[in-house]
Amino acid sequence: MATSPSAYDVIIIGAGAAGLMCAATAGYRGRRVLVLDHANKPGKKILMSGGGRCNFTHLNSTPANFLSGNPHYCISALKRYTPRDFVELVDRHGVAYEEKAPGQLFCQDSAKDILNLLLTECEWAGAEIRLKTQVQEVSEASGGYQLVTSNGMLSCESLVIACGGLSVPTMGATGFGYELAKQFGLNVLPTRAGLVPFTLQxxxxxxxxxxxxxxxxxxxxxxxxxxxxxxxxxxx
Structure with missing residues (x-):
């Protein structure tokens, strides 16, 4: 007998910073949200950021600090949600932080504070997080998408790809997001390392x-x- 896939308004692939923030935002807007990740824990790269203290925003960020094929996107994105907006969220959760250099904000204690903030926001918003789940296949279905995963079939109206890039393979980074984007005809630029060491004599x-x-x-x-x-x- 065929198994009926569990239906959600939004499924987000990737339980990193972007995926968790997206999940909380969608949940607060009344959507039924599910976050999937193949890892055994969420937000692993958050915990290693900023030397373990998470440099969570830069107060002086402007569209000029970002490279994009669509500069207007950077302008609109930073107008809709500014660094100050995130600082207000951090303040509401009582996370202690410091300005190490002009504009650079780090947690005083640990990057875990930011991860816990995002997980708490997801909980309050009613978003579900499902770990240790491999997405094996994605296809378009009537009015949305159908996913075949290692834990069964799922369906959703909106699908968000928040898998991250290829920067830290040891933390579980893969090219799955790029391949999925290509599958649905999205333009994917060639990848190059953005943070590399200098080799000196x-x-x-x-x-x-x-x-x-x-x-x-x-x-x-x-x-x-x-x-x-x-x-x-x-x-x-």
Missing amino acids: PELKQQLAPLSGISCPVDAHCHNEHFREPMLVPHR
């Missing part, structure tokens, strides 16, 4: 060794771009 490494662990003010020039920001010399 032994002589220069020796000169910089006394600065290990120190953030130094640096002027960097590349083609027509110029940046003046702190540069961290790592311990290794």
Whole structure:
């Protein structure tokens, strides 16, 4: 006998920061929401961000700080939800934080505070989170989508892909989101690493060794771009 898939208004694939925030927002708008993730715990990358203290926003973020094929999206997104809006959410949950550098806000204690905030928001909004669930197949169905998962069939009116990128494979990152986007005809740009180390000659490494662990003010020039920001010399 055929199994009738469980129906939701919104299914979100990915229980990271974006997926959890989306789930809470949709839940507060009266939607029946389900978050799926193949990992055994939600928000793993949140816990490692900011050296374990989660640099959760930058007060001086502007559309100019983002690269996008559609610059108007960055403008509208930051107007609809600003860094100050998230700070107000953090304040409502009583999370202690500090400004380490102009505009850069970090938790005083642990990144767990931000993860717990998001999980609490999902709970209050009535969003369900289902972990250890592999999405094996997604197809269009009448008025929405049907998903085949390792724990059964599901259906929804709206599907959100919030799987994250390829940056930290050891934390469970895969290319599933990109492949799913391609399946439904969405334009996917070639991926390139956005955060990479500089490999230095032994002589220069020796000169910089006394600065290990120190953030130094640096002027960097590349083609027509110029940046003046702190540069961290790592311990290794």
